[in-house]
Amino acid sequence: MNRSAIDLRNVTYYYPNESSPALENVSLRVDYGEFIAIAGPSGGGKSTLCKILLGLIPHLYGGRLIGEAYVDGVNVVREGVKSIVGRVGAVFQIPENQVVNIVVEEEIAFGLENTLHEPEVIVGRINEVVEGLGISHLRSRATYTLSGGEVQRVALASALAYKPRILILDEPLAHLDPLGVRELLSILYRLHSRDGVTVIVVEHRLTELAKYATRLVILDKRVLFDGEPGRGLEHSLTLGIDVPPVVKLFKEIRVNHPPLRLENAVKEIQALLKNIDSRGFNNCASYNSGSSGEEALAVEDLWHIYSSGREALRGISLKVRRGDFIAIVGANGAGKTTLIKHFNGLLKPSRGRVLVFGKDTRMHTVAELAKHVGLVFQNPLHHFFEESALKEVTFTLKSMGFGSDEGRAMSILKSLNLRNLANKSPYELSVGEQRRLAIASVLVYEPEVVVLDEPTAGIDYSLKMELLSILLSLLEKGKTIVMTTHDVEFLAHAPVNKVVLMSDGKVLAQGDPREILYNAELLAKAHVTPPQIPELVSMAGASSYMKPLNAEELASIINGSRCVKSG
């Protein structure tokens, strides 16, 4: 009998009709009670590995698998998914898709009922998991009314009801806001440390996860690293993984063995900052200072009340000038998406008004307003329906009244590095390419204002940097950008000139990103956590005289004080 929780031996896997493997010669042994983070770039085989561990590959997917895979002592390649029911709990990237039932406690009971557990046992397990996860108040709720974070906890509760020894989560942090991330990870850590559950989290957002994991595996079709998280992160800066800013900082200032927890970095940073003259920093600001140009958007006392009676927006006032780059920041459910849907008239105000270059959105159609405001939705798959990327872009041109100008369509595809994929189906593209195509299909008609809804949700670090360079080039062309996000680390790199902080349908504050991202009290009110570097600088007691937002800025100050004004 195999004694490891997981034992993969030289696993190579080819999806059906593919000539290159999704995983190549992967060997991995996990002991019971470990908390493992499996990271790697998009397309590196992380989800494929999950599906093999869960017995779904090759049984449901087909393809060719070479090697052996044991989970809780069972050969899952031979026995398939049935063999691990009850032994392994799983939570997928979009937990909403794995919820079968309409009432929370019915969902938690579902698996146990399938495996013929007695009613008394099931009720006992329901009580246990809802109390353990702090969701007792949700047990009678309809699953379709829950928030993203709540659905995830219900999916987790449903997986835990079996009392599995192994828990596998595939990109569980992808759609959570910063507070949701911290809450979920502390639950997982408790399951690992208190209940001895083996936790395997497949994820590329490592800033928070690295604090809890006992081991890090970096996967890019092959295992590139397997060991202690701190050491792994030091070596993975070039691998497209979202490395915690504090690790980046220590690498930049050439200090070995970076700590993963900020508390452990404070003394070192205080010592490094001690010798720096605290008078007059300019914070290395390459940030655009905004524009005093024409008013692009004006939101005046905007209220939006949905048909259910929910007040999604409550008296929002906001001005966006031509050339601005504005970030609307807030937790899930704060009203960010509802707000931007007013910018091209998809939603009309219940009270108040929105002006787009002086046009009242109540008096104009979406088609008219969309000529000025291009809106890129969060899920690129909501855009695509044509046979090829080129046709997809041409569709927007035709709909916007510019005719089938293929030259213009090709030109935008070229500028977003999609020229070679012009004749490919949008569905055959990678996640990053799909996101670029969705942006291309909006930019092609050159709207003056580009609005992006959570553009970094579910994408890895290198794709975020790719997105950042697209946004920078738009700014250089004089475009106005509005972006909603709860990705505070991305925000710390984006050259925004104004942050609008939202909570519960209201604007809590708007202004300079440094002022807002250094105001922990304000961020907490909006259920948002500060980026790591502002948090570190504040903990080191230096925030009164410097406000760097990211690792590169703080490293510049420490390394050469290049950004410090003389005397």
Place this chain on the structure above:
Amino acid sequence: MAKRSIFEGLSYALIYEELKGFYHNIDPRAKLLYAAATIAALIVNDLQKLLVILALNLALTLLYLRILNRLAALLKGLSIFIAMIVIFNTLISLLLAGEHLDIYSLLETQAKAILRVVIAATALTVFLSTTTPWEIVQGLSKIGIKYTYLYTFIIALRFIPIVFSEMRSIYDAQRSRGLELEKGGVLSRVKKLAPIVIPTIVCSMLRARDLVEAMELKGFGYSNKRSFYKPLKFRRIDAGFALTTVMAYAFIALTPIP
């Protein structure tokens, strides 16, 4: 307040609501009996009797007033279907009767058709908005129907609000790219549906794949039987409700009109 779209209205009307009212406490088998008896009563072909059945159904909604809102949303959603019935009936009557068309008889036929839709919609709203799909599965399993078949229906119900909400989001994404469904003739409008229908199908298929995997991992279909954590109990009040409604329908159907 923003208005509900037709799709949102349909979704709102047919999905279980997490409140506690009279019908939430009634055994699903009793409610199913009531719904089945209501549908059976629609064979009645007398306008007055249909009006009495409608009145009885509306009286039953007084036991849980929120159903009236949902019924209104469902009828709004069904308005196109009702309009099609009216047009079809008119065309058939014109074709068959020609010059001898009796306008009163046509109006009566139309009224009866509309009444049948409204009555069925009332019973359906009472049943679906106050019964969880899990209760339906348990109720029907007890009369020998295999639960694996029933879950097809449950999943359809569970995903109604999600698919409609996704469709709404896709529609918004395509409108943002200049799609205007309101313009053009019928054929052109139908063609314009492709940017909405195709992404909806693709997203639904991806969702279905995730769901199948999740159900496999939770042991769905591993046994022909399943346990239920909260066994249903058919109480006096359930029997009373079912018996009263069935007998009322029988009385209405069998009583001769003076």
